[in-house]
């Protein structure tokens with residue numbers, strides 16, 4: 001009985017967290033006057049559940065090599081990414097208000113200026129390849145971290161995504177979980193497959209993946225899917241989450257014409273009224289914590305702080321001609 005109660009409380013807390021993240025996404029994009037609120041609204045329950053039930057992460061130490069990795073391949077959901085890290089305790093929630101300001105590291109799309117984003121994303125179609133590299137590195141370094149990548153359904157039309165899908169199964173990356181936010185809509189039109197989840201599943205399966213179809217707004221289904229993904233051996237898992245773009249705000253739900261548009265002030269107020277939370281619900285959401293990785297992994301390499309950002313930028317002279325196949329020129 002106590003266990004059932006605990007479980008119910010967790011489910012309520014996750015639902016409240018999803019709404020809280022939605023509120024942040026609406027508020028901050030309206031304040032910034034730009035951004036993609038509907039993109040954030042569809043993925044809020046996925047991100048809330050992943051972070052607060054599954055992800056293992058030492059929040060104050062993004063450079064801890066034992067941390068699970070999260071790649072926001074649909075980088076235009078950056079306001080959602082910042083919101084969840086703020087609620088995870090990475091930085092004060094108040095700082096979210098600086099979204100897209102010239103002096104803020106909370107850029108319109110994530111870059112490593114934001115300490116909890118290891119790579120820049122937003123050019124769609126690249127995140128899964130990056131996640132592959134991280135998952136393969138974990139195998140080579142014999143580290144136990146897992147890698148999660150969140151993709152948009154429009155994004156999955158990119159050819160490079162299918163190269164990454166083939167690569168991941170070839171290398172048996174069972175430490176990799178991709179989640180596709182199947183919200184039916186892309187930028188200016190419905191996607192080719194819209195809500196045909198079965199066809200997505202068959203395609204991923206044909207490429208050697210383990211597909212799981214869920215209702216992407218049902219936190220219990222999401223929790224079960226993340227659990228199941230951890231038990232799959234020898235192949236990567238994809239969670240195909242059926243969602244609604246603009247979820248939670250009646251006048252945005254499943255509507256075309258709202259991609260990449262912040263709400264004007266009056267509509268933002270209407271939206272926030274629909275996304276209202278009681279003080280108790282907010283407190284319940286904020287009782288959730290991201291769990292740190294397990295200790296006790298033997299002989300970790302010593303890693304200098306900022307190791308993954310210690311890159312040398314290319315230098316080009318004005319008028320110099322450089323082949324596109326040779327991207328790095330260091331004087």
Ligand SMILES: Cc1ncc(C[n+]2csc(CCOP(=O)(O)OP(=O)(O)O)c2C)c(N)n1
Nearest residue numbers: 039076122123124152153154155185186187
């Ligand atoms: C390579 C590339 N092409 C085009 C864009 C412009 N763009 C930004 S969001 C978007 C639509 C993405 O749709 P989807 O993946 O379904 O994401 P959603 O917003 O629905 O979650 C496009 C085409 C981009 N960011 N990157």
Ligand SMILES: [Mg+2]
Nearest residue numbers: 153154185186
């Ligand atoms: Mg979409």
